[in-house]
Amino acid sequence: MKTKSLTAAQIDTLAQRLSETPIEASTSAKKAGDNFARLLAAQIGNDRAALAFTSIMTTATAEQAEARLTLVLDYSNTEPAGEPVPTEAEEPKAANVLVIGKRQAILDQARSGVLPQAPDFSKPTHARFRTKLAQIVALAEAGDIAALQAFEINPVSSSPKAMARYRDLCVIALMSSNS
Numbered sequence: 001m002k003t004k005s006l007t008a009a010q011i012d013t014l015a016q017r018l019s020e021t022p023i024e025a026s027t028s029a030k031k032a033g034d035n036f037a038r039l040l041a042a043q044i045g046n047d048r049a050a051l052a053f054t055s056i057m058t059t060a061t062a063e064q065a066e067a068r069l070t071l072v073l074d075y076s077n078t079e080p081a082g083e084p085v086p087t088e089a090e091e092p093k094a095a096n097v098l099v100i101g102k103r104q105a106i107l108d109q110a111r112s113g114v115l116p117q118a119p120d121f122s123k124p125t126h127a128r129f130r131t132k133l134a135q136i137v138a139l140a141e142a143g144d145i146a147a148l149q150a151f152e153i154n155p156v157s158s159s160p161k162a163m164a165r166y167r168d169l170c171v172i173a174l175m176s177s178n179s
Contacts (some may be wrong), residue, residue, distance in 0.1 A: 005029060006029065006057065006065055007029060007062075008025070008026040008027070008029045008031070008032040008052065009025065009029055009032075010027070010032055010062040011029060011032035011036050011057075011063065012025060012026055012032050012035075012036075013037075013062070013066075014036055014056065014065060014069055015032065015035050015036040015039050017069060017073070018036070018042075018043050019039055022169075023035070033057065036053070037041040037049065037053050040052060040053055040056075040072075043073070044072065044073075045129075048072075052068075052069075052072045055068050055072075056068045056069055056072070064073060066172055067132055095157055096110035107169070108171065109173075110170075110172040110173040110176065111166070111172060111173075111176050112170040112173075112175040112176060113173055113177030114173055115140055115141075115170055115174075116166060116169040116170065116171045116173065117137075117166075118133060118137050118166060119133065119162040119166055121133050121158070121159065121161070121162075125158075125159070126159045128159075129160065129163065132153070132163060133163055133166075135149060135151070136163060136166060136167050137150065139151065139170075140167075140170035140173075141173070143174055144179075145174045145175060148171050148174070150171055151167060151169055153167065
């Protein structure tokens with residue numbers, strides 16, 4: 001799908017959502033974009049605004065840009081493919097309830113002192129991480145909180161991320177059972 005640049009008028013419409021005073025019509029998309037970037041930075045901060053601006057301005061349609069701006073403003077989400085965090089007043093979608101409920105149940109078990117089940121690394125994609133996972137499992141079963149906390153994991157892919165979640169849940173469980 002080919003992306004189409006937003007017009008000055010479309011960018012001005014986005015900028016108007018960030019300003020309490022009326023926005024003057026911009027003479028070019030560049031000027032409109034500069035004004036929008038300035039208003040966005042004032043609203044959410046320079047660091048987040050840079051990512052949010054890129055995400056919003058690279059959409060294929062004005063409707064998508066509007067939706068991304070809504071995500072940024074309502075949910076503090078600057079990732080284009082990120083999932084919005086639902087507010088308490090908003091009812092989560094049914095599919096998300098299962099995932100959130102399962103994660104919450106695992107966290108609640110860890111808080112009650114029950115060690116979580118180790119992730120399943122039986123698939124070939126996890127082969128090179130099985131040794132590290134076995135080390136984490138051994139430390140958890142030994143109850144060595146300090147060693148678990150010191151165990152370094154570089155969570156750059158799904159396997160290390162799963163190991164990091166497991167390690168963190170083990171620390172929570174062990175600390176809860178010791179208190």
